[in-house]
Amino acid sequence: MSVLPLARYRVLDFGTAWAGAMVGLILAHLGAEVIRIESRERIDGMRLGWPGKGAPPEPEFNAHFHVLNPNKLSITANMKQPEGVTLIKELVKECDVVTDNFTPGVLERVGLDYESLRAVKPDIILVSIPAAGNYGPLKDVRTYASTLGALAGIEGLVGYPGERVLSLGGGYADTNGGVHGAMAILVALLHRNRMGEGQFVDLSQWEATTSLLVGPIMEYIMNGRNQAPQGNLSPTMVPYNNYACKGEDTWVSIAVYSDEEWQGLCRAMGEPAWTKEERFSDKYSRLKNRQALDELIAAWTSNLTHYEATEVLQRAGVAAAPLLNVDERHDDPHFRERQLYIDMEHPRTGVEPVFDIPWKLSGTPGAMRRHSPLLGEHNEYVFTELLGLSKGEVARLTEAKALY
Amino acid sequence: MQERTLEGIKVVECAEMVAGPYCGKLLSDLGAEVTKVEAPCGDPARRRGPFRGDLPDAEGSALFLYLNTNKLGVTLNLENKKGRRLLGELVRETDILIADWPPSESERLSLSYEIFSAANPRLVITSITPFGQTGLHRDYRAYPLNTFHGGGEGYLLPGGKQNLEREPVRGAGFLTEYDSGLCAAVATLGALFCARLTGRGQQIDVSKQEAAMALSRVDIARYRWDGVVESRAIRGARPGNSIRCLDGYVQIHCPGDHQWRALLEAMGNPGWAADPKYGDRASRVKHVEEINARIEEWSTELTTREVARRVQAKGCPAAPYNTIADLLQDEHLKYRGFFAQAEHPRAGKLTYPTVPYRLSLTPPDCPRPAPLLGQHNQLILGARLGHSTRQLLQLSQAGVI
Numbered sequence: 001m002s003v004l005p006l007a008r009y010r011v012l013d014f015g016t017a018w019a020g021a022m023v024g025l026i027l028a029h030l031g032a033e034v035i036r037i038e039s040r041e042r043i044d045g046m047r048l049g050w051p052g053k054g055a056p057p058e059p060e061f062n063a064h065f066h067v068l069n070p071n072k073l074s075i076t077a078n079m080k081q082p083e084g085v086t087l088i089k090e091l092v093k094e095c096d097v098v099t100d101n102f103t104p105g106v107l108e109r110v111g112l113d114y115e116s117l118r119a120v121k122p123d124i125i126l127v128s129i130p131a132a133g134n135y136g137p138l139k140d141v142r143t144y145a146s147t148l149g150a151l152a153g154i155e156g157l158v159g160y161p162g163e164r165v166l167s168l169g170g171g172y173a174d175t176n177g178g179v180h181g182a183m184a185i186l187v188a189l190l191h192r193n194r195m196g197e198g199q200f201v202d203l204s205q206w207e208a209t210t211s212l213l214v215g216p217i218m219e220y221i222m223n224g225r226n227q228a229p230q231g232n233l234s235p236t237m238v239p240y241n242n243y244a245c246k247g248e249d250t251w252v253s254i255a256v257y258s259d260e261e262w263q264g265l266c267r268a269m270g271e272p273a274w275t276k277e278e279r280f281s282d283k284y285s286r287l288k289n290r291q292a293l294d295e296l297i298a299a300w301t302s303n304l305t306h307y308e309a310t311e312v313l314q315r316a317g318v319a320a321a322p323l324l325n326v327d328e329r330h331d332d333p334h335f336r337e338r339q340l341y342i343d344m345e346h347p348r349t350g351v352e353p354v355f356d357i358p359w360k361l362s363g364t365p366g367a368m369r370r371h372s373p374l375l376g377e378h379n380e381y382v383f384t385e386l387l388g389l390s391k392g393e394v395a396r397l398t399e400a401k402a403l404y
Numbered sequence: 405m406q407e408r409t410l411e412g413i414k415v416v417e418c419a420e421m422v423a424g425p426y427c428g429k430l431l432s433d434l435g436a437e438v439t440k441v442e443a444p445c446g447d448p449a450r451r452r453g454p455f456r457g458d459l460p461d462a463e464g465s466a467l468f469l470y471l472n473t474n475k476l477g478v479t480l481n482l483e484n485k486k487g488r489r490l491l492g493e494l495v496r497e498t499d500i501l502i503a504d505w506p507p508s509e510s511e512r513l514s515l516s517y518e519i520f521s522a523a524n525p526r527l528v529i530t531s532i533t534p535f536g537q538t539g540l541h542r543d544y545r546a547y548p549l550n551t552f553h554g555g556g557e558g559y560l561l562p563g564g565k566q567n568l569e570r571e572p573v574r575g576a577g578f579l580t581e582y583d584s585g586l587c588a589a590v591a592t593l594g595a596l597f598c599a600r601l602t603g604r605g606q607q608i609d610v611s612k613q614e615a616a617m618a619l620s621r622v623d624i625a626r627y628r629w630d631g632v633v634e635s636r637a638i639r640g641a642r643p644g645n646s647i648r649c650l651d652g653y654v655q656i657h658c659p660g661d662h663q664w665r666a667l668l669e670a671m672g673n674p675g676w677a678a679d680p681k682y683g684d685r686a687s688r689v690k691h692v693e694e695i696n697a698r699i700e701e702w703s704t705e706l707t708t709r710e711v712a713r714r715v716q717a718k719g720c721p722a723a724p725y726n727t728i729a730d731l732l733q734d735e736h737l738k739y740r741g742f743f744a745q746a747e748h749p750r751a752g753k754l755t756y757p758t759v760p761y762r763l764s765l766t767p768p769d770c771p772r773p774a775p776l777l778g779q780h781n782q783l784i785l786g787a788r789l790g791h792s793t794r795q796l797l798q799l800s801q802a803g804v805i
Contacts, residue, residue, distance in 0.1 A: 003601050005594035018622060030594045067625040133762075138736040142716060146645070147723035150655035155646075156725035157576030158562045165653045165725060168575060169563025169640025175619040177760075179586055184761035186593040187434060191409045191766060199765040207742050207760035214757065215577040216728045218466035219454040221755050226729040229562075231573045232549060236452060240549055242558075242571040249568045249635060253554070255547035310544075319545040321554040321613075323572060326627040326634055329556045329617065337539040340614060352628065358618035359591040360536070362517075363598060363606030 002364050004031020009189065012037060012091060013072065014100035014107075015178075016044045018145065018171050019129060019205055021068035022178020023099050027185060028071035029357045029367055032097075035382060036074045037088060038375055040404050047375065059375045060348040067354050069372035070344060075383070076376035076404055079110045083402035088112060089120050090387050096192075097185055099127045101205075104134045114200040123198040125188045129181045133204030148173040152209035157216060159229030166229070176212070177205030238286045239265070241294050242323060243301040245309055251323040252301055252309040259283065264316035269300045342368045379403060408435020409766060413596070415439070416494050417475070418482070419504040420447045422548070422578040423612060424532050425471040426585030427592065428502050432474035433759065433771060436500075439784055440475045441491065443482070444803065446777045447472075456751060462777060463750040469774045470756050473746065477775025478784050479805045482513060487804045493789050495520050499599070500592055501529045508543045517607040527605040528595040532588050536611030546612075552580040555616025556624075563640025564692075572636060580616045587615040643667075643688050643695045644722070652708040653725040656699070656715055659685060666718035671702045748773040781805055 009032045013024040028034040038044060046068070047059035077091075078084035089112070092098060098117060100107060107113050107128075114126045128134055131143040132151070141151070149155040149168050159166040184201050192198055210217075216227040234240040234255075242251040256262050262283070266275040274280070274296055279289045286293055301309050306322035313320035324332060330341065330353065338360075341353035357367060383389045383403065397403045413436040417428040425440070425447070432438035440447075449468040455461055478494075481487040495501050501520065503510075510516050517529050531537055534546035534554070552558050552574045561573050588610040599605050617624070623634065632638070640646075644656030644667065658664045661684070668677045676698055682688050688695060703711050708724035715722035724730070731737060732755070744758050756771070785805065786796055799805045 003598055005597040007601075026590060030597075063625040063629045064622045067621045127761075132736060133740055136736040136739040141723070142719070142721045143723065144657040144659075144721050146640075146657050147655045147721045150653075150723040150725045153726045153728055153731050154576055154579075155655055156653060156727055158573060160562075160570070160573065164648065165646055166562030167564055167640050167646045167655065168561060169645060170557060170560065170620060171622055172557070172575075172619060175622070176583065179583075179590065179619070180760050183430070183586060183590050183593070184763070186590065186597075187409055187761070187766075188763060190593065190596075191763070194409065195407070195765075197765060199763055201761055201763050203761040204740065204742075205760070207737070207740070207757075210731060210737075210742070211757045211760050212579060212582040213577050213728065214470050214582075215454070215467060217731070217757055218470060218754075220728045220732060222454045222456045222466050223458060226727050227576075229573070230576075232571070234549070237547065237549075240547075242553060242573075244569075244571070251553075251559070251572060253550045253558075255549045257547065314544050317545065319547045319550050321541075321544065321546060321550040323553045323559040324556045325559055326556065326624060329624055330627070334535060334539045334541040338536060338611070338614075340617075352625075355618065355621040355624060358587050358610070358614045360609040361591065361595060361598075361606055362609070363595070363602075363604065 004364050004367060006030040006032035009033070009096045010094060011035065011097045011099060012088070012095045014098070014102065016101060017046055018068065018174035019177045019181070020101035021046065022175045023101070023129065023181035023185070024072055025068055025070070026179065026182035031364070031367065034072040035091070035378070036069070036072050036373065037077055038074055039076050039078045040375070041078050041080055043375070063352065066346060066349070066352055066372045070354055071369050072373055073378040073382070074373035074375055075379050078402055078404045079112070081400065081402040083397060083400060085110055085112065087383070087387070087397070087402060091382065092117050092124060093121050094386055095121070095124070096189065097125045097127065099129070099181065099185065101129045104130050104139045118198070123192055123196065125185065125192060125198040125201065127181060127185050127188060127201040127203065129177060129203040129205060131204070132206045134202045145171040145174040148205055149209060152206050153213055153216070154209050157213070157227060157229055160231045161229060161233060163229070173205060173209045177203070177208040180208040238283065238290050239293055239297055243294070243298045245301050245304055245306040247305060250306045252306045253321050253323060254297065254313060255319040261318050262286070264318045265313065268312045268316035268318060272300070344368065344371045346371045347374065410434040410436035413437070413500065414498040415500040415502060416441060416498045417502045418491070419502050419532065421449050421452070422467070422471060422581035423584040423588070424502050424504040425449065426582055427530065427532065427588040428475060429471050429473060430586065430589040431500070431592070438475040439494065439780070440472060440477050440775060441480050441494070442477060442777060444479045444805065450777070461750065466751070466754065469748055469751055469754060472774035473756070473771035475775055476780040476784060477778060478781050479778040481804050482515070484804050486799065486802070488513060488515065490785060490789070490804070491515070492520070492523065494784070495527065496523045497788070498524070499526065499528065499596070501527060502532070502588070502592070503529060504532050506533050506543055507537050521605060525604055526599055528592060528599060528608065529605070530588050530592045530608045530610065532584055532610045532612065534612050536614065537609040548578050548581050549574060551584070551612040552616065554613045555580055555620070557616060557620050560634055560636055560639040562636065564645045568635060568637060580612055583619060584610055584612040584615040587618070641689060641692050643692055644699065645696070647696060647703050647711070648700050649703045649708045649711050650706055652727070654703065654708045654711045654722055655725060656720065656722040658720050661685070663720040664688065666720035667715055670714040670718045670720070671699070674698070674702070744770065746771045746773060750776070778805065
């Protein structure tokens with residue numbers, strides 16, 4: 001029998017943008033019924049905007065939204081209308097978890113803070129994941145993933161040794177914060193199952209990213225060294241770098257730890273004479289002459305494609321992998337075998353490949369169940385079936401823009 | 405003492421370095437009893453450092469100490485048949501096994517899910533490997549450099565660099581390894597919910613490459629829309645990315661026209677900005693290098709904190725590039741109690757980062773230090789599995805433990 005892990009749980013999801021959507025995505029993948037609370041009063045920016053080139057300015061065409069929201073439901077309930085808030089509270093009574101990534105204070109202003117939720121559902125769990133957490137002097141900081149990454153210390157560690165600091169530049173700090181958010185919800189649910197009590201959980205996306213910088217943090221704690229960008233350098237491994245291959249901007253990563261692997265690398269390269277030179281004769285010497293070694297290896301890789309180099313090296317027992325551009329991230333033969341993308345039919349945009357769940361559970365395969373929801377697609381299910389409102393009442397609330 | 409969330413859950417961890425042990429740590433810090441199984445030579449993380457005063461010490465590697473708090477430690481040589489049998493005994497009594505054996509190794513040593521689950525149907529096995537348990541590359545070797553760059557994000561770093569002749573670089577530390585460990589912990593807790601419903605365990609297959617890719621799923625999706633194969637010259641090529649100041653760098657993000665105007669206002673509306681070629685976002689991206697040079701004419705007279713403060717005040721996201729030293733002194737993180745101290749018998753008092761979530765009912769407490777190599781052989785292999793001290797001595801002399 002195939003049972004999804006969270007099949008018995010319902011989540012009310014105020015999450016927006018990337019971080020908020022990622023939290024609900026993971027819970028939905030695990031089988032929870034995740035209901036997005038949305039409103040035409042203020043449409044999630046991710047439904048609109050980029051990549052809007054050629055797409056109509058409507059909320060159903062954004063590919064970003066479509067890969068972050070499959071398996072979820074959507075309702076439109078307007079928090080600016082008292083009746084909208086009342087309906088949300090009615091719904092909270094039917095839920096196990098509420099989650100949001102608003103800036104601190106938003107839920108409180110409309111009367112949906114933890115204490116108010118607890119008054120209607122005593123064991124409710126509220127997991128709130130603003131950029132810098134709900135308290136502390138910088139709680140109101142305005143961020144995108146890039147500025148959040150800067151605050152968290154991760155952006156400042158990217159670049160070449162001894163040169164100016166560059167950046168990560170992508171959405172890492174957002175989506176990473178979302179995975180931590182899902183973890184926090186699972187922990188709170190386990191606690192509730194055990195002790196029968198819900199709770200408020202405060203998560204800082206900033207800390208979610210900083211908590212992964214253990215090495216640089218411990219280096220500072222232990223020895224007072226404030227790390228700067230290090231390129232690809234490793235203190236214990238050589239060669240340890242990316243090497244240019246045949247073709248424009250294609251690269252293979254090669255990593256060697258042991259003498260055995262070094263011998264494998266030499267074999268793969270056809271035992272050129274330079275590998276026997278004194279300056280590369282042992283690991284200590286190779287660490288000292290890293291740059292010269294890198295140039296010689298690059299001269300060899302430049303005659304191979306990144307996939308060819310990988311294959312030859314792996315056969316010789318050397319850790320190597322091609323660097324994948326976005327095209328190859330779709331078409332890599334390994335991913336095809338693992339069925340990494342699921343074709344989902346979306347009612348407005350047709351079939352789209354959606355990146356699957358990043359783990360495979362042998363007991364519950366194929367957990368991708370439905371396309372990302374249209375705005376308000378599940379109003380009828382939620383308000384009539386779940387809350388038992390009459391069709392007439394729903395029509396009235398829609399007219400009054402409480403459901404909007 | 406307060407009851408912990410995962411109290412009573414038993415975990416066996418056969419994993420080295422970062423990814424698997426981080427998964428185990430997330431569970432042990434929540435109260436699970438995690439028994440870490442090390443080869444008699446110890447987890448390589450013990451040799452990785454950093455070490456206090458740069459003095460190598462198998463019991464003093466900060467990476468190991470952080471990743472293994474609250475765990476018990478035993479040694480087992482799995483190359484040895486008796487060692488594998490002892491592991492079998494251990495796993496029969498456990499809820500979760502975290503393993504980072506590549507598929508070919510599991511087969512060679514007969515450490516398969518089928519065998520373990522036949523003896524213990526409730527068992528959840530969480531496998532964490534570079535490329536997963538199936539597919540063309542399942543037995544490819546990889547170190548953290550390969551898994552980071554194999555995830556695709558590495559191809560695009562450093563962002564904002566126009567010179568494609570130079571090699572892509574990795575993110576700081578062991579990023580993809582931590583991503584994989586967290587992903588595995590989430591999936592493992594999921595499987596625990598299942599096991600409670602059905603009484604059955606299952607195998608979880610976590611590919612590090614895919615754990616990394618999952619975080620950039622949005623960038624992957626965008627490609628289908630615009631067909632643009634992003635490169636390092638495109639990634640991060642925008643006004644405000646990596647702006648030099650008097651004492652460091654700031655990140656300013658102003659994709660919207662209103663944010664661009666806010667930035668200009670913070671700079672005192674300089675005359676150059678009136679040029680119509682800076683009038684819309686696409687055109688600003690085209691002229692990103694000259695714009696950033698102009699911004700730096702202003703910012704290099706000011707500190708990072710002052711630049712970030714002035715730009716934020718006008719309504720545009722901006723932040724200093726915090727260094728590690730900045731983070732450890734940061735008032736916001738201090739206020740929130742993000743860093744915690746713990747005492748280790750050999751390494752002394754250490755400051756660790758904690759988890760990013762604060763559960764109001766279960767605040768983090770002071771962690772028990774990471775185990776010394778083989779510290780709990782007597783407790784686990786002896787008392788728990790019922791082997792006498794004399795048998796343990798013989799096993800030790802035979803190189804099994």
